[in-house]
Amino acid sequence: MVLGTYKDAICARATDKSIQKVSQDGGIVTALLSYALDEKIIEGAVVAGPTEEMFKPEPLVALTSDEIISAAGTKYTFSPNVWALKLAVRQYGLEKVGTVAIPCQLMGIRKMQSYPFSTRFLADKIKFVVGIFCMENFPYASLETFINEKMHSSMDMTLKMDIGKGKFWAYTDEEELSIPLKETHGYEQAGCNICKDYTAELSDVSTGSVGAPDGWSTVLSRTENGKSIFDKAVEAGLIETKPMDSVKPGLGILEKLSDGKKTKAVDEIKKRVEMGLPVPF
C-alpha cells in the first residue's frame, strides 16, 4: 500500500488558537502530544526543542504543554529525538513516554521495540509515537545555503520555513521568500535517498500538510492505540476534522508523492547494489 497500513484518513487541525498561531500546519503533533500529556497517557514527550540558534533544534524532554508548544513548527534539519528517549526514561524517570518522529527515526524506535538487544526496560515505556510525513532532511549547512546564498536573507530574520506548492519558502517579518524546490535537490542528506517511507508508516498516528488545505493537516491513524488517542482528542474538542474526500487537494496528491519517493528510492537502491554498497531495505 502506497500510504502504508492505516485505519482512518482524515483532514484535521488543532482548535486551540495558541497552537494554531505557532504550528506549521494543523498543529496536530502539538495537540496530540499535549492531549496525551494532559490525559496522563504519557508523562513526557521528546520533541524537537528550540535552541539559541534559529532552526537548529535539539531533542527536548517536554514535561508540560507549554514546553511541547515551544517546539511547534517544522525544522528541516536533524533533531535526534530517538537519542533522548533514553534520557527521558533514565534521567527523567518517566514510565510513559511519547515522541514525534520522522520515518527513519520510527524505524529505529520500532526496531528497538521488536529487538531490544541492549536497551534494558526502555521499549515498553514508549507509549505513543506521532509520525510526520517526510520527503527528505537537510544538513543545517544546506538550509544556510538556501536562506543565505540563494535567497540572500539570513537565518536570524527567518520566522518560518515551509515546503509546499513546489517551492521552499522562508518567511521574514516583511517578505515571503522562495526558491523552486528543484534548487534544493542535491542538498538533502544522502541517507534519505534510499528511504521508501514518506508517510511514517510505522507510527501510531502520522500527519503532514500534504493533501489538506492551508492551515490543516492530513492525519492517518494507524495502530489501535494511535486511533484511540486521536479519536479521543477529537471527542474532547481539541482537534476538529473534515472528511478527507471533502477537501482539496485530497489524498491523491499524498499518494502521488509517496509513490514518487518509493520509486526514486528503489532506483537509488538498485544503483547502490550495483556498486556493491550495502543497503538494508
Added chain:
Amino acid sequence: MFEKLKKLLGFGSKPKIKENPKIKENPKVEAKPNEARKEESQQGVEKVAEKPRLGYFHLSGCTGEIMSLSENYDILAEILTNMVDVVYGQTLVDVWWDDENPMPEMDLALVEGSVCLQDEHSLKELYELRKKAKLVCAFGSCAKNGCFTRFCRGGQQAQPKHESFVPISDLVKVDLTLPGCPASPEIIAKSVVALINGDMDYLQPMMDLATCSLNCGCDLQTIVVNKALCTGCGTCAMACPTRALTMNQGRPECNKNRCVKCGSCSIHCPRTWFPEDRIKQDLGL
C-alpha cells in the same frame, strides 16, 4: 510492565507445557555418567521442541548477562521450571563439568564472556560444549565480539599471563548471538520464547550476526556513515550503554575513552539491518 511483555510473548496461552512430568528430573542427574541417555534422547525428540535443554557457560565476562537473565523476575520462575530445562551452569543449577561428571548434551549453550587463550580450562570447556550443544549462542557482547575484554593486555593479577581474550567465534562455530552489554532482560525472554515456539524467523537476525566480530563505535562511522546510510536518527546514541556516543550535526560521534566496544550502536542502527516484516507484525500493521 511484564504483563504487557507476557501478553506480547504469548505467555499463559501455553498450558500444554505443564503436562510434561517426565522432564521434571533433577538436572544433576544429567551431569552424571549415563550411557542410557542416548536411547532416551531418541524418544525425547518431540519434547525437546517444547522444553529445550539449556546450558549456561561463564567464560571471561562480568556476569552481566546472567544478572540480566535473572532480571526477568516475573517470568523467571516460569521459564526455569516449566519452559526450559537447565542442565548445566554453576550459578543457575550448581552443575559443572569435571573428570567424573561429563558435560550433558544440550539443545542450546549460552556462553557468556570471551575466551582467554591462556586459560586452558576455558578453552577445554568451550571446545567440549561445542561438541555437546546443538546450538551455541554467544550471549552478550563479550562472547560475540570481545567487547570490553578487547582492551585486555595481561600483566595483571591474579594471572599475569592471561592477556588474549577473543570472541568465541574465533575458535568454535557459533550459531546465534544475543549481543548487548548486557543483553537486555527483554531480548533474553523474547529469544527463549521464540526458541520454545520454534519461531526461527525471530531468531534469524541473531543467527546472521553470530560471527560478526566488528561493531565498536568507530565501526559505525565506516559501516553506516561512510556508506551513505546515516540519517541522524539517534538510535545508535540511544542504544549506547556508556554514553560514548553523542549526536553532533546529525551524525554519531564516538568518545573512544568511553566506548566499551559492545557494538550495541551498530546492532540497533536501522540502517545496518532492518526487520520490516517482524515490526509490522508486532505493531499489527
